[in-house]
Amino acid sequence: MITAEWKPIPELVGYLRGHQKVLLLGCATCVAECAAGGEREVETLAPLLRMALAKEGSPVEIITGTLERQCEPEFIEPFVPAAEGVDAIMSLACGIGMQLLAERFPQIAFYPGVNTTSLSLREAPGLWTTRCAACGDCVLGETFGLCPVSRCAKSLLNGPCGGTRTSGSCEISEDTPCIWNLIVERAKARGQLDRLSAVRRPKDWSNSPAGGPKRMLREDLRP
Amino acid sequence: MAAPANKFQPRITVLYCRQCLAADAQPFEGRRPGQGFAAQLVLLPCSSKMQVHNLMRILEKGADGLQLVACPDNACQHLVGSMRAGKRLAYAQGLLQQAGLEPERLGLARGQGLSLESITEMAGQRAEAVRPLGPNPLKGVSS
Numbered sequence: 001m002i003t004a005e006w007k008p009i010p011e012l013v014g015y016l017r018g019h020q021k022v023l024l025l026g027c028a029t030c031v032a033e034c035a036a037g038g039e040r041e042v043e044t045l046a047p048l049l050r051m052a053l054a055k056e057g058s059p060v061e062i063i064t065g066t067l068e069r070q071c072e073p074e075f076i077e078p079f080v081p082a083a084e085g086v087d088a089i090m091s092l093a094c095g096i097g098m099q100l101l102a103e104r105f106p107q108i109a110f111y112p113g114v115n116t117t118s119l120s121l122r123e124a125p126g127l128w129t130t131r132c133a134a135c136g137d138c139v140l141g142e143t144f145g146l147c148p149v150s151r152c153a154k155s156l157l158n159g160p161c162g163g164t165r166t167s168g169s170c171e172i173s174e175d176t177p178c179i180w181n182l183i184v185e186r187a188k189a190r191g192q193l194d195r196l197s198a199v200r201r202p203k204d205w206s207n208s209p210a211g212g213p214k215r216m217l218r219e220d221l222r223p
Numbered sequence: 224m225a226a227p228a229n230k231f232q233p234r235i236t237v238l239y240c241r242q243c244l245a246a247d248a249q250p251f252e253g254r255r256p257g258q259g260f261a262a263q264l265v266l267l268p269c270s271s272k273m274q275v276h277n278l279m280r281i282l283e284k285g286a287d288g289l290q291l292v293a294c295p296d297n298a299c300q301h302l303v304g305s306m307r308a309g310k311r312l313a314y315a316q317g318l319l320q321q322a323g324l325e326p327e328r329l330g331l332a333r334g335q336g337l338s339l340e341s342i343t344e345m346a347g348q349r350a351e352a353v354r355p356l357g358p359n360p361l362k363g364v365s366s
Contacts, residue, residue, distance in 0.1 A: 010323075013323075055323065
């Protein structure tokens with residue numbers, strides 16, 4: 001899922017200060033799963049912001065809503081009447097949903113309520129860890145299903161490096177497993193350690209976010 | 224500015240776990256007057272039914288303080304419910320602090336085999352904690 005985290009409360013209060021009526025919109029998909037922007041979080045943040053703004057003497061009316069998916073235009077349409085009566089919108093969706101919302105209401109002040117942080121897995125209750133970097137040239141077939149691009153601090157394709165701890169953790173944190181250590185262990189368990197010695201063609205980074213804005217086109221699906 | 228201590232009668236909402244009650248105590252929901260405060264008792268099937276947004280809403284509605292009454296950590300009928308409730312309450316206190324509000328308005332008390340009188344006394348403990356803060360400044364401001 002796409003994960004996000006609330007921006008610091010003082011930053012959010014600062015955005016809304018001076019506005020009269022604000023629509024706070026959540027998204028019931030990825031950001032709900034990571035407890036940042038679902039209905040519960042919207043209904044927690046709205047009273048908190050109302051109280052903080054009222055306490056400093058600049059009360060703001062905040063109305064709330066949660067879309068099924070903020071990144072799909074058809075789910076935004078039912079909120080058009082509500083949006084037309086506000087002077088600002090704050091979104092708790094990921095950066096994708098936020099931008100679609102801002103595009104739909106270009107005349108209304110728009111603010112992000114969260115920072116979009118990663119493509120992660122809910123590893124355990126209350127713990128999300130990165131699994132994908134959307135690098136555009138997947139290597140999982142060569143690394144036994146473990147991603148070194150997103151899970152190695154250096155995105156090494158020829159690890160492990162010298163920073164692996166004897167415990168098997170990465171030098172950046174005891175809580176971060178060295179993914180190359182896990183790759184080697186899995187290769188050994190399958191009796192295929194020699195596969196890691198194979199010379200790989202250079203990775204195509206031009207299809208990654210570093211290659212510029214992505215535009216994916218499928219003519220067969222076009223109107 | 225805080226109201227004079229002798230005039231300020233804190234209004235405390237108490238969310239209490241049904242399992243905390245003594246076997247012979249009759250579950251009760253509603254207002255119970257205390258010495259210098261008023262308690263509004265709300266019965267929960269387990270303290271973990273309390274969500275962070277419930278706490279925010281109760282404060283926004285003007286309660287001067289909120290006391291969550293939960294079972295001891297190791298005596299929760301749902302094993303981890305009481306522990307979860309404690310963590311949620313601590314998280315909510317952190318949010319209030321970040322927002323420049325008073326985390327002391329939220330509190331947690333634990334007990335077992337409680338009478339309604341002892342639950343009301345726990346509300347009194349919260350009332351004493353919020354008395355120095357004065358009335359909830361949001362009373363009547365937020366909707």
